[in-house]
Amino acid sequence: MRLLNDLLDYIVGQYSLANLSLGDLEALVEHCQGAELVVELGTQMGNTTRLLSMLAGQVVSVDVFDKLSLIEDPDQSETYRKDYDLHPHDLAIVSGRLADRRNIRLVQDRTDLAAKTAQIPDKSVDVLIIDADHSYTGAKKDYTAWLPKVAIGGTILFHDAVSGFPGVVRLCDELAESPDVFEIGARSCRTSFRTFKKCKAKESR
Numbered sequence: 001m002r003l004l005n006d007l008l009d010y011i012v013g014q015y016s017l018a019n020l021s022l023g024d025l026e027a028l029v030e031h032c033q034g035a036e037l038v039v040e041l042g043t044q045m046g047n048t049t050r051l052l053s054m055l056a057g058q059v060v061s062v063d064v065f066d067k068l069s070l071i072e073d074p075d076q077s078e079t080y081r082k083d084y085d086l087h088p089h090d091l092a093i094v095s096g097r098l099a100d101r102r103n104i105r106l107v108q109d110r111t112d113l114a115a116k117t118a119q120i121p122d123k124s125v126d127v128l129i130i131d132a133d134h135s136y137t138g139a140k141k142d143y144t145a146w147l148p149k150v151a152i153g154g155t156i157l158f159h160d161a162v163s164g165f166p167g168v169v170r171l172c173d174e175l176a177e178s179p180d181v182f183e184i185g186a187r188s189c190r191t192s193f194r195t196f197k198k199c200k201a202k203e204s205r
């Protein structure tokens with residue numbers, strides 16, 4: 001069984017969804033299957049976006065793509081400049097890769113700003129996936145900007161909530177104590193996602 005999992009991890013990693021482990025795939029299927037609207041922050045090459053479009057009714061995915069100058073934080077800018085050089089993901093390239101999927105809308109903007117510019121109604125997002133700026137400040141900006149867009153009972157997934165990304169872990173630890181969301185699911189080494197549900201507390205206060 002271990003070998004089978006390792007083999008599947010290898011195949012998934014090498015050939016299709018390079019940024020996801022098998023456990024990540026399971027988490028996405030669990031939370032996104034049947035969702036009406038999924039928003040993904042951080043598209044990169046659109047590999048996960050394609051998978052999401054097979055699970056959900058509508059997918060909006062946001063990235064700066066080739067407009068890297070929109071990223072203000074110098075460390076993050078440097079990180080994603082290198083990532084871009086490795087996997088060039090101009091908007092035109094990614095749009096072309098996903099052209100056969102009719103239920104995807106790509107938005108080229110900084111992820112926190114897109115909460116306003118993407119014209120998504122409040123409380124309409126069933127699943128929000130945060131996977132763009134992995135610094136504490138950047139991930140928190142994304143969470144804060146997008147929380148009003150998430151439906152009550154909607155799901156928020158943070159990717160890369162593991163020791164290599166201490167800012168994401170710190171934010172998730174803080175949110176575990178927040179009245180606005182509650183964490184669901186046992187933490188597991190099979191997935192780097194941490195998952196929260198938006199609760200009513202904020203509405204009733």
Ligand SMILES: C[S@@+](CC[C@H](N)C(=O)[O-])C[C@H]1O[C@@H](n2cnc3c(N)ncnc32)[C@H](O)[C@@H]1O
Nearest residue numbers: 019042043044048063064080110111131132133
């Ligand atoms: C880890 S990759 C996303 C991987 C993608 N979700 C997947 O599973 O294949 C992060 C992406 O976020 C983008 N990004 C980073 N910070 C951003 C920001 N503040 N606004 C918009 N895009 C950002 C980068 O350009 C990069 O493509």
